[in-house]
Amino acid sequence: MDFKQFQKDHELHFNDEKLLKQAFMHTSYVNEHRGENLEDNERLEFLGDAVLELGVSQYLFRNYQEMSEGELTKLRANIVCEPSLENFARKNNLGKYVLLGKGEEASGGRKRPALLADAFEALIGAIYLDQGFDQALQFLDRVVFPEIEPGAFSHAMDYKTQLQEIVQQQGGKVTYRILEEIGPAHNRDFLAGVFINEEKHGEGQGRTKKEAEQRAANQAMNQLKN
Amino acid sequence: MDFKQFQKDHELHFNDEKLLKQAFMHTSYVNEHRGENLEDNERLEFLGDAVLELGVSQYLFRNYQEMSEGELTKLRANIVCEPSLENFARKNNLGKYVLLGKGEEASGGRKRPALLADAFEALIGAIYLDQGFDQALQFLDRVVFPEIEPGAFSHAMDYKTQLQEIVQQQGGKVTYRILEEIGPAHNRDFLAGVFINEEKHGEGQGRTKKEAEQRAANQAMNQLKN
Structure with missing residues (x-):
């Protein structure tokens, strides 16, 4: 060899x-x-x-x-x-x-x-x-x-990307909105909502906007699977 | 702190x-x-x-x-x-x-x-x-x-030590003997026997004497547990 x-x-x-x-x-x-x-x-x-x-x-x-x-x-x-x-x-x-x-x-x-x-x-x-x-x-x-x-x-970890791909295949559109800021400035959580074709499919709370959005996307993914 | x-x-x-x-x-x-x-x-x-x-x-x-x-x-x-x-x-x-x-x-x-x-x-x-x-x-x-x-x-890996301790506690004595050398010189295996108070309790085969003895000890351990 x-x-x-x-x-x-x-x-x-x-x-x-x-x-x-x-x-x-x-x-x-x-x-x-x-x-x-x-x-x-x-x-x-x-x-x-x-x-x-x-x-x-x-x-x-x-x-x-x-x-x-x-x-x-x-x-x-x-x-x-x-x-x-x-x-x-x-x-x-x-x-x-x-x-x-x-x-x-x-x-x-x-x-x-x-x-x-x-x-x-x-x-x-x-x-x-x-x-x-x-x-x-x-x-x-x-x-x-x-x-x-x-x-x-x-890939497997990134729920936002995953959700995007699934929804896009079906010609849909995903958007995120921060619904609420919770707690005082030095200790703030964000509540994000994920919308598919303007209809809310999930919510997620997190210390950063990104974290909140990821959790919302995860919830939407689970919902779509069921 | x-x-x-x-x-x-x-x-x-x-x-x-x-x-x-x-x-x-x-x-x-x-x-x-x-x-x-x-x-x-x-x-x-x-x-x-x-x-x-x-x-x-x-x-x-x-x-x-x-x-x-x-x-x-x-x-x-x-x-x-x-x-x-x-x-x-x-x-x-x-x-x-x-x-x-x-x-x-x-x-x-x-x-x-x-x-x-x-x-x-x-x-x-x-x-x-x-x-x-x-x-x-x-x-x-x-x-x-x-x-x-x-x-x-x-410890957990060394069956000979483990067997030794168990048998010693009961006042017994462990000995090993090489029972057989198997195969040609360039490709030899050893067969070891383990004896507790001169009675054979296990056999093991291996490429080295030590390996054969460890396997014999393991067999004896399993036997004692049953």
Whole structure:
């Protein structure tokens, strides 16, 4: 397997190329080559999972300043989960580099989502071990963070956008109005209403107008679903 | 609250003391001081959780080289969980620094395990934001990692130690013997037997003698429980 080419393609420079190779070493391969004293990628995956978790957490913390801890946690879980890790692995062509045992290969193991997700996490673990956290972050900055930007994951959190899309499909129009300001100036809540074609479909209260509108949109979404 | 003293006691030096204070700011306190534009500790907790996860992962990865990914994951979960975080918080006297709202205080909130665990994670998040990963690691090195060493957590993983303790209590004696070496030299497995007072109570197979013995001990443990 040409790991030199892989490094070129992914702007990676390993000090210890054995670590890179290990990231792709499935346990079925190691079992078939026991005399060679190889180690599979599972421990690297354990480490890489935590590196990815912190990298993504930090990214979200800095870029979504309005999000609550609960929303951040949900969003992180949507990014660091098997389906999206598999997706990152596919986009970066990791599948063809995975070293598989013959039995696993014959049974189509190379295409298993878990196998691809594991290799992706193991690769992050290997970069971290070989080059440290900052280099691992730079890798995430190339392959993970850009996928977060366009709203692929944040979508689920942003009720206003979601509501807008649904209503627009049906040719409708969404507007928001602040219905009330509650409490004294130093301790004010806003009450927002969301209107679809001028008819009120939801209300939400929050410390900021945006928060109030998001909650109103959420209420309207729930109403439309029922 | 004297956060200067807190820093002295814990060998911490914050560039931005507001971050340190925020780590202890419960949402009930912020709600009662809305005009002051404070932020509670929940987002810091989100970040600190990931810092702790990576710190512990790295520590385990380096110090438990014989452990499988599954064992590492279990051990990590035992360390990064509410009861043990609460324990770290108590040992480091975090409770008295938490800034609580009056209602929460009156209902005994200061002693809630979740509140203490959250403050502990938020503190780690604050150190990370203020001083970076290496300083956060040094804090973990003072307050978390030493607790792992004596086997407080690894205990659960080490079946041989566990079996030894149980049998010793009853005045018995545990011995291990390698019963068989399986396969050619370059691909050898060991079969270990565990004997309690010379009577066989379990067998285990593994790539190393130690692994085989651990599995045998696990089998004996399960047998004793039934």
